[in-house]
Amino acid sequence: xxxxxxxxxxxxxxxxALFRSRRRFLQGALSLSAGIALAACLPGxxxxxxxxxxxxxxxxxxxxxxRGDALTPxxxxxxxxxxxxxxxxxxxxxxxxxxxxxxxxxxxxxxxVHKPHTIGIEDLLRAFSLEERIYRLRCVEGWSxxxxxxGFPLHRLLERAEPMGSARFVxxxxxxxxxxxxxxxxxxxxxxxxxxxxxxxxxxxxxILAVGLYGQMLLPQNGAPLRLVVPWKYGxxxxxxxVRIELTEEQPATLWSTVAPQEYGFYAxxxxxxxxxxxxxxxxxxxxxxxxxxxxxxxxxxEQVASLYxxxxxxxxx
Ligand SMILES: Nc1nc2c(c(=O)[nH]1)N[C@H]1C(S)=C(S)[C@@H](COP(=O)(O)O)O[C@H]1N2
Ligand SMILES: [Mo]
Numbered sequence: 519x520x521x522x523x524x525x526x527x528x529x530x531x532x533x534x535a536l537f538r539s540r541r542r543f544l545q546g547a548l549s550l551s552a553g554i555a556l557a558a559c560l561p562g563x564x565x566x567x568x569x570x571x572x573x574x575x576x577x578x579x580x581x582x583x584x585r586g587d588a589l590t591p592x593x594x595x596x597x598x599x600x601x602x603x604x605x606x607x608x609x610x611x612x613x614x615x616x617x618x619x620x621x622x623x624x625x626x627x628x629x630x631v632h633k634p635h636t637i638g639i640e641d642l643l644r645a646f647s648l649e650e651r652i653y654r655l656r657c658v659e660g661w662s663x664x665x666x667x668x669g670f671p672l673h674r675l676l677e678r679a680e681p682m683g684s685a686r687f688v689x690x691x692x693x694x695x696x697x698x699x700x701x702x703x704x705x706x707x708x709x710x711x712x713x714x715x716x717x718x719x720x721x722x723x724x725x726i727l728a729v730g731l732y733g734q735m736l737l738p739q740n741g742a743p744l745r746l747v748v749p750w751k752y753g754x755x756x757x758x759x760x761v762r763i764e765l766t767e768e769q770p771a772t773l774w775s776t777v778a779p780q781e782y783g784f785y786a787x788x789x790x791x792x793x794x795x796x797x798x799x800x801x802x803x804x805x806x807x808x809x810x811x812x813x814x815x816x817x818x819x820x821e822q823v824a825s826l827y828x829x830x831x832x833x834x835x836x
Contacts, residue, residue: 576732578666583652585818587804590663592732594805599739600657601758602707603692603699615738618698623743629689629764632680639743643729646670650733651726653749655756656788656817662802667747668730673721681717681765688720689713689770690746691762707777713757714770714784715748716826724749724822727760750819752786785836787827788817792835 576592583589599611623639637645648668656662676688694710696702702709719725728747729736736742741758748755754774764770774782781795790800790813801810816823830836 576734578652578732579650580652580666583654583664587654587664589652589666589732590805595663595665595731596737596739598663598805600659600753601701601739601741602704603701603709603711603759604739605701612737612739614700618738618742620738620743623761625744625760626762627675627679627764628762629766630682630685631765632682633678635679639729642675642744646674648729651728651747653724653747654817655747655749655753656802656813658752658754658782658786658794658799660797660799660802661805662813662817663805665731666733667726667728668733668735669726669728669747671723672725672727672746673723675727675763676720676765679765684767685765686717687766687769688715688717689762689764689766690715690757690760691764692757693759693761708773710761711757711759711773712770713746713755713772714766715755716769717765718826719748719823722823722826724819750787750816750823752782752788754782755786783836785827787823787832787836788813789815789832791815791833 578589581589597612598608600608601611601615604611604614621639624636625639625642626634626636628634648670650666650668652664652666654662654664672688690713692711693699694702696709701707715725726747728741728745729743731740736745741756741760744760745758746756746760769784772782772784775784788799793799799813802813803810814820
């Protein structure tokens with residue numbers, strides 16, 4: 519593969535040998551040892567010097583989603599990014615995030631749980647076996663991608679923490695570090711970026727924490743080292759650079775619903791029938807294609823998730 523953009527640092531790329539052996543693990547569900555292999559090739563606290571990585575080809579085990587839609591090229595997935603901590607310019611994010619330090623990294627799990635704890639990213643990678651999940655990502659702005667994530671279901675982590683009976687929501691908090699994230703100097707946003715899910719949405723098996731894509735660890739621009747992926751909701755729900763996960767009784771405030779509640783609801787389920795106040799949601803442009811295509815209810819995952827919203831009037835804006 520030829521890159522149109524500056525190459526990622528070698529520290530962000532899996533050595534070829536490990537990558538090959540990982541592919542074998544990826545044939546089925548990834549095993550625990552694959553998680554260790556992934557953890558073993560992670561950079562330490564220092565980012566090593568740049569290296570020649572032209573021989574490395576990011577690769578997923580699958581080539582299409584379950585509907586037959588082709589994967590969005592790696593180059594587009596890693597160079598067309600929404601990440602306001604760095605920039606509102608999608609094509610500037612990769613460059614601005616290039617030196618973002620993803621080690622050391624600690625995630626706190628707290629709030630209404632019997633076993634609050636903190637876990638370092640390396641331990642987290644060892645604790646959960648990784649699997650590839652090829653999901654459509656539909657941004658509220660009307661574009662979409664098909665991305666082969668590497669990750670594990672969020673419910674695995676939540677179950678370890680033992681949610682209390684009173685827990686009804688999950689709140690996610692991203693890193694606050696304006697020295698590294700220049701966009702956080704913009705006072706118009708209530709930093710840090712926060713998001714939330716209802717507990718049953720968070721426990722749904724489609725909801726994952728991703729640590730990689732295209733068979734390698736996440737690059738900073740995609741939310742390294744840990745980000746949420748909720749494929750039936752607009753992309754802004756899939757918060758990047760998570761440092762805290764908190765179980766709550768009340769529906770948590772989120773960055774976008776605080777900034778513009780009339781434009782970004784808490785639920786934000788993909789719904790072609792409910793327009794955004796400034797544009798229709800009926801169609802979308804798949805990155806790499808020219809023609810717009812119809813947007814599917816729940817982004818094509820209705821069969822798996824529509825039952826979560828029984829009794830809710832889906833024609834109103836949430
Ligand atoms: N922390 C953080 N997470 C974020 C965002 C952000 O600005 N900050 N943008 C969101 C939006 S609007 C989208 S569409 C997706 C884009 O993910 P991608 O760049 O990996 O495709 O990330 C989401 N997660
Ligand atoms: Mo988005």
